[in-house]
Amino acid sequence: MKVCRRTTFNAAHRLFNPEWSDEKNREVFGKCSNPNYHGHNYVLETWVEGDVNPETGYVVDLKVLKEIINNEISERFDHRNLNLDCPEFANLKPSAENISIVIYNILRPFIDEKCGLTIRLWETENNVVEYNGK
Helix, strand or coil: CEEEEEEEEEEEECCCCCCCCHHHHHHHHHHHHCCCCEEEEEEEEEEEECCCCCCCCCCCCHHHHHHHHHHHHHHHHCCEEHHHHCHHHCCCCCCHHHHHHHHHHHHHHHCCCCCEEEEEEECCCCCEEEECCC
16 A cells, blocks of 8 residues: 655755856756756655554554654755755755655655655656655
8 A cells, every 4th residue: 555645845956067167067957057046846745655554544644744744854945945055965966866865865764664665756747756765
């Protein structure tokens, strides 16, 4: 059984390699390399997979999952510049792929080890990444 909690957060970022010229950064990252940053309205889906607990009828209590996501993800990333405000990205490009890995690593200790965890992050309505620790 899989259950999901959907959350949104807004954040700015810039994709660039400081070792490259502005021209090469624009060539590789396009508008995402804008020196003044740009933002997204991210949609985060946190999927937990496991057996239904016969005592509760839950795989995971979604109210508890909501609180964990709010405390650990929304408070940390919402209305932030990921490059400048978030130490997780001090040496890591805040691409959707890397953001998903960071979120997974933050949330994994809060999810019962018997359960699977998948992070699905929508950067735009057309661009989505998914990470399950593999």
